[in-house]
Amino acid sequence: MFCRNQTTRATVARGSALEMEIRRGKFRMSIFMDSSQDSDIQKKIDHEIRMREGTCKLLGACSQKDQALEASKSLLTCNTRILAYMSELQRMKEAQILQRATRRPSDSAPLDERLPCKGKVAISDLRIPLMWKDTEYFKNKGELHRCAVFCILQLGGEIHDTDMVMVDRTMTDICFDSTIIFQEACPGFELRMELYSCCSEDESSTGSASRKLASKLGSSLSRSSGKKFRSGLEPGGGSPVSNGGGAPLLLPAPSNSGPKYHLLAHTSLVMAHVQDAFRTHDLSITGNEECSYWLPLYGSACCRLVAQPRCMTEQMMSGRLKVKHLGGDSQSCKTTYSVLRGTKLFCYLQEDNVEAEVEPAFTIAINKETRIRATDKDPHGKAQSICISNRYGGEEVTHVLSAERREDTQRWMEAFWQHFYDMSQWKQCCDDLMKINVPLPRKPTAVMTKQGSLYHEMIIDTSDDIGTVTDILARRVKEESFLSHPEGPLHWMSLFGESPPPSHSLQGAGLSPHLYCRSPRDPGRHQRGQLSDSPGSPLFPRSRPRTLSLDAKLSSLRGRGYGSSPAQAPQPIPSCSSSTSSHSSSEGSTASETDSVPFPRSTTARSSLRNLRAKLDPRNWLQSQV
Amino acid sequence: MSFIPGQPVTAVVQRIEICKLRQCDNLILGFSIGGGIDQDPGQNPFSEDKTDKGIYVTRVSKGGPAEAAGLMIGDKIMQVNGWDMTMVTHDQARKRLTKKNEDVVRLLVTRKSLEDAVRNAMV
Numbered sequence: 001m002f003c004r005n006q007t008t009r010a011t012v013a014r015g016s017a018l019e020m021e022i023r024r025g026k027f028r029m030s031i032f033m034d035s036s037q038d039s040d041i042q043k044k045i046d047h048e049i050r051m052r053e054g055t056c057k058l059l060g061a062c063s064q065k066d067q068a069l070e071a072s073k074s075l076l077t078c079n080t081r082i083l084a085y086m087s088e089l090q091r092m093k094e095a096q097i098l099q100r101a102t103r104r105p106s107d108s109a110p111l112d113e114r115l116p117c118k119g120k121v122a123i124s125d126l127r128i129p130l131m132w133k134d135t136e137y138f139k140n141k142g143e144l145h146r147c148a149v150f151c152i153l154q155l156g157g158e159i160h161d162t163d164m165v166m167v168d169r170t171m172t173d174i175c176f177d178s179t180i181i182f183q184e185a186c187p188g189f190e191l192r193m194e195l196y197s198c199c200s201e202d203e204s205s206t207g208s209a210s211r212k213l214a215s216k217l218g219s220s221l222s223r224s225s226g227k228k229f230r231s232g233l234e235p236g237g238g239s240p241v242s243n244g245g246g247a248p249l250l251l252p253a254p255s256n257s258g259p260k261y262h263l264l265a266h267t268s269l270v271m272a273h274v275q276d277a278f279r280t281h282d283l284s285i286t287g288n289e290e291c292s293y294w295l296p297l298y299g300s301a302c303c304r305l306v307a308q309p310r311c312m313t314e315q316m317m318s319g320r321l322k323v324k325h326l327g328g329d330s331q332s333c334k335t336t337y338s339v340l341r342g343t344k345l346f347c348y349l350q351e352d353n354v355e356a357e358v359e360p361a362f363t364i365a366i367n368k369e370t371r372i373r374a375t376d377k378d379p380h381g382k383a384q385s386i387c388i389s390n391r392y393g394g395e396e397v398t399h400v401l402s403a404e405r406r407e408d409t410q411r412w413m414e415a416f417w418q419h420f421y422d423m424s425q426w427k428q429c430c431d432d433l434m435k436i437n438v439p440l441p442r443k444p445t446a447v448m449t450k451q452g453s454l455y456h457e458m459i460i461d462t463s464d465d466i467g468t469v470t471d472i473l474a475r476r477v478k479e480e481s482f483l484s485h486p487e488g489p490l491h492w493m494s495l496f497g498e499s500p501p502p503s504h505s506l507q508g509a510g511l512s513p514h515l516y517c518r519s520p521r522d523p524g525r526h527q528r529g530q531l532s533d534s535p536g537s538p539l540f541p542r543s544r545p546r547t548l549s550l551d552a553k554l555s556s557l558r559g560r561g562y563g564s565s566p567a568q569a570p571q572p573i574p575s576c577s578s579s580t581s582s583h584s585s586s587e588g589s590t591a592s593e594t595d596s597v598p599f600p601r602s603t604t605a606r607s608s609l610r611n612l613r614a615k616l617d618p619r620n621w622l623q624s625q626v
Numbered sequence: 627m628s629f630i631p632g633q634p635v636t637a638v639v640q641r642i643e644i645c646k647l648r649q650c651d652n653l654i655l656g657f658s659i660g661g662g663i664d665q666d667p668g669q670n671p672f673s674e675d676k677t678d679k680g681i682y683v684t685r686v687s688k689g690g691p692a693e694a695a696g697l698m699i700g701d702k703i704m705q706v707n708g709w710d711m712t713m714v715t716h717d718q719a720r721k722r723l724t725k726k727n728e729d730v731v732r733l734l735v736t737r738k739s740l741e742d743a744v745r746n747a748m749v
Contacts, residue, residue: 125707177727277641277732278708302708304732435643437730621669622716623660623684626723 037092045085052078059258065200069148069164072258076196077161080152088157114418116187116425117316119309121155122436123191123269124179125278126162129298132169144168147295149197149264155182155189166200167295174295179439185307187425191269193301195283196261197293262293267301271427274307276434306434311422312342313433317415318354319408323347323364326398336361338401340415342433343367343423345388364399365390367430368423372416374409375400384409386416629678635712637736638744639704644695644731655723655731656690657683657697662716672700674738680704681711681719683735701735708732 055078059071146168152161162176174195182191265283273281280302287294310316317340324333336347339354346360353360366372371389385402386409403409423430629635646653661670661681672682683701686693703711706722714722723731 127708278705304708435730439727439729621660621665622662623658624716624720625658625685626655626720 038089041085041089041092045082045089048078048082048085052082065259068258069198069200072198072261073148073150073161073164073196075258076261077152077159080154081159084154084157084159114421117310117418117422118184118186119307119312119426119429120181120183120436121185121189121191121274121305121307122179122181123153123193123303123305124437126151126176126178126193126301126303128174128195128265128283128301130167130172130174131296131298132172133296144170145199145201147197147199147293148259148261149174149195149295150261151176152194152196153180153182154192154194155185158182158184167197177439179437181436181438187271187309187427189271191305193267193269194263195265197264197295198259198261199292200259262287262291264293264295265297265301269305271307271429274305274429274434276304276306276432278302278304306436307426307429308434308436309422309426309429311419311426312430314341316340316419317412319403319412321347321401321403321412324400324402326400334361340366340419343430364388366416366419372413372420374413386412629712637702637704638740639734639736640696640740642692642695642697642733642735644691644697644733646729646731647691653724653726653729654690655692656687657692658685659703659716659719659723660684662719663713664715664717673702678702679713681714681716697733697735698737701737703733703735705734706731 052075055071055075059068059075062068062071146166148164149167150162150164152159154160160180160182162178162180165174165176167174182189263286265285267281267283269281273279280300283297283299283301285297285299318338320335321338322333322335323338334347334349336349337351337354339346339348339360343366345364345366346354347362347364348354348358348360366388369391373387374384375387376384384406385400387398387400389396389398391397401412403412644655646655659681661667661673661679663679665679667673667679668676670676670678670682672684673680681703683692683697683699683703686697686699703719705711706719707728709722711719711722
């Protein structure tokens with residue numbers, strides 16, 4: 001009658017006075033039963049509607065392409081969530097009505113049905129390969145056709161979205177780094193994954209010819225007449241935003257403005273796909289080459305889908321038990337505090353040992369091969385006992401458990417039955433505990449505007465070696481993080497020492513022309529839009545990796561008097577050309593490697609030359625420490 | 627463990643999960659790799675087939691995360707977190723192992739003793 005797994009339903013005891021009153025119609029069931037669930041969903045819907053209003057306002061007000069894309073993505077997610085909550089509300093109301101209509105006095109089946117435990121489902125390392133035509137890959141000129149993509153993942157009532165990723169033809173895969181965890185999943189779950197994309201050209205893709213004309217005319221005429229002109233041409237007649245020319249004009253219906261995402265591909269994952277490893281799944285692709293949001297998908301998605309049922313992670317049952325090991329050398333009976341969790345019954349000598357995380361005295365395996373039955377030693381006696389048999393190798397090992405009271409034994413049997421049921425429902429997820437990695441919260445870094453592709457990552461230049469590039473990248477990351485924290489400490493001003501003064505900076509102020517450090521002192525210009533505006537305009541003379549031909553490199557090196565090669569005939573472990581092994585990796589401890597040279601982070605010509613010599617000499621067999 | 631062009635590569639693999647260790651600002655795994663399609667395979671002391679350009683484990687630091695996870699010297703790494711490592715350059719391999727935003731790497735590795743064990747078990 002009382003079911004452990006239904007936590008949100010109020011249970012009404014059969015034959016109780018309350019039930020009689022309900023049947024007589026004096027009280028409505030909904031007051032006790034489902035109103036809490038209803039108001040829960042209602043609250044969620046209200047929350048999402050407020051989020052949506054805020055996002056629409058943001059969409060209308062933002063001027064930057066990146067912000068518009070992010071806002072549009074949030075809008076899409078909010079809409080999806082609202083739809084999902086509303087349909088769930090609908091379903092619940094229908095179920096209530098059905099229940100009331102068909103409820104019969106003897107009908108208590110729903111309360112007695114055994115339900116499997118819920119669990120957590122996590123999906124991570126989502127990667128979708130792309131299949132560009134080879135002519136596209138190696139095109140070095142021409143504008144980059146970029147798309148903004150993200151994924152919406154839906155399981156039951158929970159909807160999550162991944163971060164947005166910009167994709168262009170230099171990328172071979174779409175990678176989503178986020179790990180998404182769904183808390184309440186049943187074994188029959190269906191995880192629906194939808195990939196949305198929106199093309200983001202440099203010229204506004206949603207602008208019609210008249211709008212472009214309007215903005216051009218508007219900015220070429222004087223300000224006031226330009227404003228009038230623009231509002232005249234604008235179909236909806238919203239008030240134009242008064243900054244520079246070419247700003248997106250506000251439209252009356254909030255859902256029309258801003259970039260629109262379209263569904264590019266989708267797939268559904270179920271429990272059969274759960275595995276503690278990376279698997280590839282098929283994607284169903286909607287859309288064709290003619291669409292603006294098209295990306296050449298290979299047709300599959302690779303990810304790691306794991307599930308942690310509650311029976312594996314939580315204590316399902318605990319209590320004092322007397323355990324006797326039959327058939328062993330010792331027939332002793334131990335009094336233990338036992339905990340049922342996962343595939344084992346842990347028997348501790350004392351209750352405090354559980355919290356103290358001391359090793360249990362012994363563990364009994366409870367898995368699919370285990371057989372459990374209750375024996376009635378003496379019907380008039382104090383308690384029944386439970387027999388647990390396992391086969392280890394060829395032998396059968398039996399333990400006999402007895403509790404202090406009969407009710408306790410009953411509860412233990414019930415717990416074991418429930419546990420077996422859960423394991424049969426969750427199948428492969430109960431073989432072993434699958435780990436879910438919760439990524440540590442990182443400092444939020446802005447999206448790098450220029451993502452190097454694998455093909456551009458081979459840097460061969462005399463002054464650029466890996467150490468330098470790592471420096472540059474590290475500095476760039478720092479710089480990007482300061483972009484979102486304008487009130488950064490001033491010691492990084494030195495990073496911008498080599499930059500040419502940007503033209504629109506505050507020269508008049510008379511201080512150093514560094515845009516970023518000016519903003520804390522000048523509240524007038526302190527706008528996020530301003531900061532992210534200074535684009536990927538490289539502040540360092542060599543921030544973009546270049547590829548040069550190997551021949552050119554070798555000849556220039558030789559010209560420098562490289563002369564005879566170091567001829568380091570590498571010997572097998574461990575002392576092989578260890579100087580070559582110490583290049584590049586910015587990580588790695590030197591403690592364990594006694595013969596390694598400390599990684600050259602400074603760009604001394606000699607060390608970079610040495611490393612390059614090592615890299616370019618085909619006779620070496622490089623080793624890297626990771 | 628060598629490959630025949632045109633045929634799928636099959637191997638008996640062991641799954642190894644290494645949790646990176648944080649040392650000051652660096653995340654380390656505690657082993658060294660060698661090999662790659664841009665390297666000379668003839669100098670690989672661990673490979674059976676001297677034309678094998680795969681990524682091999684050349685050193686495992688004592689007490690490091692890799693040793694704790696069961697990685698052994700001479701292992702050939704087939705996959706890292708789902709990414710293939712049988713046809714990559716040395717630098718690409720190093721990059722895939724040292725991503726800063728990942729705390730755990732899951733490798734699929736193969737070694738001769740695994741193949742032998744399976745063969746003997748099937749007899």
